[in-house]
Amino acid sequence: MEKEENNLMDKIMSLCKRRGFVYQGSEIYGGLAGTFDYGPLGVALKNNIKTLWWKKFVDGRDDMYGVDAAILMNSAVWKASGHIDTFTDPLVECTKCKKRFREDTLKEKGVCDDCGGKTGTARQFNMMFQTQIGAVEDSSATVYLRPETAQGMFVNFKNVVDSFHPKLPFGMAQIGKAFRNEITPRDFIFRVREFEQMEIEYFIKDVDWEKYFEYFRDEMLAWMESMGIDMNKVHELEVLKEDLAHYSKRNEAFSPSY
Numbered sequence: 001m002e003k004e005e006n007n008l009m010d011k012i013m014s015l016c017k018r019r020g021f022v023y024q025g026s027e028i029y030g031g032l033a034g035t036f037d038y039g040p041l042g043v044a045l046k047n048n049i050k051t052l053w054w055k056k057f058v059d060g061r062d063d064m065y066g067v068d069a070a071i072l073m074n075s076a077v078w079k080a081s082g083h084i085d086t087f088t089d090p091l092v093e094c095t096k097c098k099k100r101f102r103e104d105t106l107k108e109k110g111v112c113d114d115c116g117g118k119t120g121t122a123r124q125f126n127m128m129f130q131t132q133i134g135a136v137e138d139s140s141a142t143v144y145l146r147p148e149t150a151q152g153m154f155v156n157f158k159n160v161v162d163s164f165h166p167k168l169p170f171g172m173a174q175i176g177k178a179f180r181n182e183i184t185p186r187d188f189i190f191r192v193r194e195f196e197q198m199e200i201e202y203f204i205k206d207v208d209w210e211k212y213f214e215y216f217r218d219e220m221l222a223w224m225e226s227m228g229i230d231m232n233k234v235h236e237l238e239v240l241k242e243d244l245a246h247y248s249k250r251n252e253a254f255s256p257s258y
């Protein structure tokens with residue numbers, strides 16, 4: 001089964017390349033893992049999807065406020081959000097071939113996927129890309145490429161409230177790039193190091209959360225259908241209680257089923 005799925009993914013990747021949708025990033029110089037370039041048809045498709053999303057969820061509503069925040073943010077943001085301390089994946093290194101893996105994606109625990117050697121003990125690897133801002137090379141100049149767009153909205157919450165005085169419930173929306181230093185990028189454009197997010201933060205009274213959860217779930221399904229997606233192939237996944245992020249009461253993911 002897994003083999004068939006891999007073959008299908010390979011077929012999709014080569015079709016996307018031949019038809020001018022998606023190319024491997026930096027391909028003629030050997031590629032750069034976890035990066036992809038959108039070709040003429042790919043960028044047209046991507047722009048269409050973004051436009052449809054923005055029209056429905058931002059322009060089409062009077063309770064949604066769009067922002068376009070900078071990718072580089074003050075490190076204090078990522079300290080406050082917990083990303084500096086806890087946005088990590090368990091990294092292991094093969095004692096034989098020295099290749100590195102995400103521990104929880106190994107086919108067999110403690111065994112190298114490539115050479116069958118033993119892997120060492122896991123250490124926590126922070127997934128944020130780091131760079132230096134300005135000419136001074138000290139820790140005060142360290143900044144991160146944002147690993148999510150959400151914080152760009154949270155830090156502008158007060159600005160938007162001060163300018164527009166919205167009453168609850170209201171939302172903020174953003175489309176933009178985010179970056180994660182995945183140890184093992186995989187599954188074509190589904191697990192990459194540089195990607196684009198379309199995200200909404202909707203602010204409500206706590207007691208109303210179930211009502212708005214169901215409402216936005218329906219809105220998402222309606223939006224997918226409006227794009228022409230065959231809804232028989234959309235699979236809804238309820239994230240198990242024990243797997244929920246600390247801030248989450250409920251989480252549902254949509255994925256394609258083949």
Ligand SMILES: [Zn+2]
Pocket residue numbers: 094095096097098099112113114115116117
């Ligand atoms: Zn190995």
